[in-house]
Amino acid sequence: QKEVEQDPGPLSVPEGAIVSLNCTYSNSAFQYFMWYRQYSRKGPELLMYTYSSGNKEDGRFTAQVDKSSKYISLFIRDSQPSDSATYLCAMSDSNYQLIWGAGTKLIIKP
Amino acid sequence: DTAVSQTPKYLVTQMGNDKSIKCEQNLGHDTMYWYKQDSKKFLKIMFSYNNKELIINETVPNRFSPKSPDKAHLNLHINSLELGDSAVYFCASSLNTGELFFGEGSRLTVL
Numbered sequence: 001q002k003e004v005e006q007d008p009g010p011l012s013v014p015e016g017a018i019v020s021l022n023c024t025y026s027n028s029a030f031q032y033f034m035w036y037r038q039y040s041r042k043g044p045e046l047l048m049y050t051y052s053s054g055n056k057e058d059g060r061f062t063a064q065v066d067k068s069s070k071y072i073s074l075f076i077r078d079s080q081p082s083d084s085a086t087y088l089c090a091m092s093d094s095n096y097q098l099i100w101g102a103g104t105k106l107i108i109k110p
Numbered sequence: 111d112t113a114v115s116q117t118p119k120y121l122v123t124q125m126g127n128d129k130s131i132k133c134e135q136n137l138g139h140d141t142m143y144w145y146k147q148d149s150k151k152f153l154k155i156m157f158s159y160n161n162k163e164l165i166i167n168e169t170v171p172n173r174f175s176p177k178s179p180d181k182a183h184l185n186l187h188i189n190s191l192e193l194g195d196s197a198v199y200f201c202a203s204s205l206n207t208g209e210l211f212f213g214e215g216s217r218l219t220v221l
Contacts, residue, residue, distance in 0.1 A: 008150065032208045043114075043200055043212030044153070086151055096208045097166070103151040 003027055006089055006101030014109050019076040023089035023101045026070065030091040030099075033065050035074045038086045038103065047087075048074065079108045113137050116201045116213035123191060124221055130187045131216045133201030141165075142184040143210065144176060145200040153200070159184055160206070188218075196220045 006023045013019055021035075031052050036044035048063040050056045050072075056063045062075040072091070076083055089101040116133040123129055135142060143166075144156040157176040158166035164176070173189045184201060198217050202210040 034208060038151070041215070043202075043214050044210075045212065046209050049209060088151075088153065090208075092208050096204075096206055098155075098208060098210070100153045103153075105151070
């Protein structure tokens with residue numbers, strides 16, 4: 001079993017829909033949780049960074065961490081075609097060595 | 111100004127050749143990384159350097175050798191290239207907070 005599980009998709013939704021992306025993990029020592037977005041032929045870029053449990057909102061994006069269930073989510077409201085990308089979750093314990101999910105390919109259809 | 115820049119962006123070469131990829135960051139970060147991303151988009155860490163010292167060396171064939179002449183540069187040299195080395199190689203840097211800044215990638219194709 002991988003330390004971080006993420007469905008590779010693709011996930012295809014119509015423009016304007018709410019998107020939910022998820023990762024599960026097995027290591028209870030993880031306390032830093034990140035979502036990176038990667039456009040085609042580009043490097044990943046940090047989208048959201050969360051410490052421990054709870055929610056964090058930034059514009060149309062909300063990151064949620066449930067440490068009791070070892071489950072993290074990224075919600076995208078009012079999705080746009082420009083949100084089409086691969087979304088990678090990553091997490092670490094206190095030594096900041098990131099463990100990555102496989103990435104979910106998201107397609108927003110106009 | 112590009113924060114993390116790597117060259118070349120594309121590299122096509124024959125099996126058995128030796129090639130290098132260069133990386134430079136102007137963010138003042140202490141830690142730099144090399145990642146390999148395969149065709150399924152899975153990111154796998156290869157090496158990590160902190161202030162020119164190797165701190166992570168994952169299970170990578172010893173044909174791959176990183177070199178850090180100073181903390182702003184981390185180069186990757188690959189000897190005796192094999193078909194399975196074809197991938198996109200990403201350089202990244204961080205301040206040891208888990209927030210990584212990636213370059214645009216170097217797409218290596220081995221024929």
